Amino acid sequence: MSKNLSYWQDTVETKSYEALAGNIEINTLVIGGGITGITTAYLLTKLGVDTVVVDAGTLNKNTTAKTTAKITYQHGAIYNDLISKVGEEKALQYLDANRQAITLVKDIIENHNISCDYKTQWAYLYATKENEIEKVMKEKEAYDRLGIPSTITQEIPLPFDIKSAVGVENQGQFHPLKYVYELSNILEKEKCKIYEDTCVLDIEGEKPPFKVVTKKGEIKCQNVVVACHYPFLKDGKHGMYFLRMHQSRSYVLGVRSDVKPFEGMYININDPIYSLRYQFDEKGAILLLGGGNHRTAEKEDERSSYESLEKFFHEYFPNPKIEYAWSNQDCMTLDDIPYIGQMSSNIPGIYVATGFKKWGMTSGTAAAMIISDLIVKGKSDNTDVFFPSRFKVVDSTKNFITNGLEIAESFIMRLLPIHLKELDDVTMGEGKIVEYEGSKIGVYRDENGKYEGIIPNCTHLGCLLKFNRAEKSWDCTCHGSRFDVLGNVIEGPAVRPLKRVEISDTKN
Ligand SMILES: Cc1cc2nc3c(=O)[nH]c(=O)nc-3n(C[C@H](O)[C@H](O)[C@H](O)COP(=O)(O)OP(=O)(O)OC[C@H]3O[C@@H](n4cnc5c(N)ncnc54)[C@H](O)[C@@H]3O)c2cc1C
Structure with a gap:
């Protein structure tokens, strides 16, 4: 078993792209070659916008390479919370954006005949304790209010007892790196250049055109999409995302065992989180179990997260053979809603997509749809709920940053x-x-x-x-x-x- 190599990284044919060499000029620069950046570039290119993607590393070493790749709008138990935090209208926007993202992923796969192990699945949120049933029922009520068709059941094929589960149909799963690399092939054919090993250090200018400074050259452009996971810009004028976001790590084990593989994707309603789904391949099926979440750098000994997942396996899956163990982290916002849209209210032309709280397969795709619309049409649906400048940063914090x-x-x-x-x-x-x-x-x-x-x-x-x-x-x-x-x-x-x-x- 290789430590921290994901199943996706191990089972994809990769390809490498040259680094930028010198200065270029382009209409739109996308920073980041994960699912968010590559999908944004795909949509922009389709709409006729001259686009370039740069990535600090390679396309196969990012968060997208270490996900569990469930494609669902069932982002844990969120809809009841969302309705009480931001109201029904914005909760519907959140749902709609993610629902459209699922459709887009499916359409792209079908239209381009992409072979990336896509499978339509049910997604279930389950409770294992009596006192969690009420939370499941509240989520079901929220689904009803938002018009999400769903089913309450106790019959799900997990090898342990559950008390209740709420299921939604027409969700999906896939191989995220096969998907991203196929999209990058399409981009190449459409003459959209991708540069790897090209780290962006700064974006200069307060209105277009911007000068984007990388380690390998400068890029002059009208629009910049910051799809680099955690925005690196740290001066006051770019929205100070570091004051309103932290990162949280999760761990995944890929295991073959004597349990008969089952369909569906599962996540429990309360901590500690256990997320399960099978990936079907030529060897049969490998179960991906995710969990062990903690704020980055907050756990005394990170190895205990893997140990708790291993314990879970030994309890419920006879003769487990662990083939993969990997971990990664995602960005968490103050209100658990991503930041998608114009990065800072003072600077038109720079857009951000971040804060996906471990649901970026759909949220990153939704961000690509919203931002490409904003660039091309000047407006988009479902923007209010994700509005990046919804939190104000007080002036005194700017001194703190300089001191830091x-x-x-x-x-x-x-x-x-x-x-x-x-x-x-x-x-x-x-x-x-x-x-x-x-x-x-x-x-x-x-x-x-x-x-x-x-x-x-x-x-x-x-x-x-x-x-x-x-x-x-x-x-x-x-x-x-x-x-x-x-x-x-x-x-x-x-x-x-x-x-x-x-x-x-x-x-x-
Ligand atoms: C363990 C785990 C399980 C998950 N499971 C799921 C799941 O089942 N379903 C789901 O929907 N989501 C899931 N997620 C979340 C999802 O994987 C992420 O939200 C998503 O991959 C983020 O994609 P991205 O393109 O925004 O970022 P990334 O994939 O991280 O891509 C960002 C890219 O930007 C580049 N970059 C960074 N800084 C710079 C710079 N300065 N200059 C140039 N390039 C730069 C990086 O090299 C990187 O390639 C999971 C996350 C984790 C950690």
């Missing part, structure tokens, strides 16, 4: 003597923050005893990092940026590597 940056910039590379007593406490294969001459230093000791040191302050806004024991990474305690043990960015919002600390016999 100064702290991060004030660190300098320094040498850490190998004889330091604290280094003995770092177990092989583990990372730890040690104090040296009044500064904190993150030290990782590999399986051969070699040390790697970093300054454990995120290059995004200076927050402290924590060592992730399951993935062997340094994770930001504020916004969820992640770095490998050598300080390279694994995922944003940070775009710059950590400062390294040399650990040697010499003392500076």
